[in-house]
Amino acid sequence: EVQVLESGGGLAQPGGxxxxxxxxxxxxxxxxVVSWVRQAPGKGLEWVSGINSGGDTTYYADSVxxxxxxxxxxxxxxxxxxxxxxxxxxTAVYYCTKSPMxxxxxxxxxxxxxxxxx
Amino acid sequence: xxxxxxxxxxxGSPGQSITISCTGTSxxxxxxxxxxxxxxxxxxxxxxxxxxxSKRPSGVSNRFSGSKSGNTASLTISGLQTEDExxxxxxxxxxxxxxxFGGGTKLTVL
Numbered sequence: 001e002v003q004v005l006e007s008g009g010g011l012a013q014p015g016g017x018x019x020x021x022x023x024x025x026x027x028x029x030x031x032x033v034v035s036w037v038r039q040a041p042g043k044g045l046e047w048v049s050g051i052n053s054g055g056d057t058t059y060y061a062d063s064v065x066x067x068x069x070x071x072x073x074x075x076x077x078x079x080x081x082x083x084x085x086x087x088x089x090x091t092a093v094y095y096c097t098k099s100p101m102x103x104x105x106x107x108x109x110x111x112x113x114x115x116x117x118x
Numbered sequence: 119x120x121x122x123x124x125x126x127x128x129x130g131s132p133g134q135s136i137t138i139s140c141t142g143t144s145x146x147x148x149x150x151x152x153x154x155x156x157x158x159x160x161x162x163x164x165x166x167x168x169x170x171x172s173k174r175p176s177g178v179s180n181r182f183s184g185s186k187s188g189n190t191a192s193l194t195i196s197g198l199q200t201e202d203e204x205x206x207x208x209x210x211x212x213x214x215x216x217x218x219f220g221g222g223t224k225l226t227v228l
Contacts, residue, residue, distance in 0.1 A: 035217075037164075044121070045156070045164065045207050047217040059215050095163060103211045104154035104169040111163060 009112030022096030140208030152211035
């Protein structure tokens with residue numbers, strides 16, 4: 001059974017940092033593109049970042065470029081999102097997703113809530 | 119990376135069919151056959167319903183179908199059921215190796 005479990009969310013101050021993790025199981029992690037998609041409270045979905053199966057190509061939305069860094073450890077079946085220079089508008093539930101290509105998201109985790117507030 | 123345009127809400131009665139539109143540009147919906155649709159029930163994670171414009175993942179009911187014409191994609195749900203009541207989001211691959219979502223449509227089954 002496919003499972004992805006996000007962790008690392010919580011409260012951060014504006015300008016602060018957080019590191020999200022996503023532990024995957026039930027599929028060949030190293031064969032899939034993995035991405036982060038977020039949803040602000042009461043709002044719609046927003047793609048944040050993706051990384052190819054080998055981890056050598058990364059993709060970012062303009063809204064987080066230069067502030068967030070995506071990475072993966074295929075030996076530990078884990079995806080990461082390092083979030084720096086956090087802003088209030090980064091407050092959202094962050095979902096870990098998988099897909100064969102960076103064209104859609106075929107499985108979603110339950111999400112982890114990030115709140116940026118002073 | 120502008121959001122795709124969806125109607126805020128649609129409604130239908132059980133057994134009826136509804137269609138949700140998703141309008142983009144030639145840089146996203148119109149330029150690639152990589153439109154996908156997601157269903158999200160309150161408090162739950164989204165679920166993939168359609169990918170590559172019209173393909174259904176295993177386990178998704180054939181009451182759900184997708185299509186595209188020009189810069190507009192559509193999701194049709196036939197034989198509406200009460201459990202179809204949810205928010206629906208479209209997404210498209212876009213130029214510069216990015217993905218863009220629509221603003222979401224709330225489906226009410228009357």
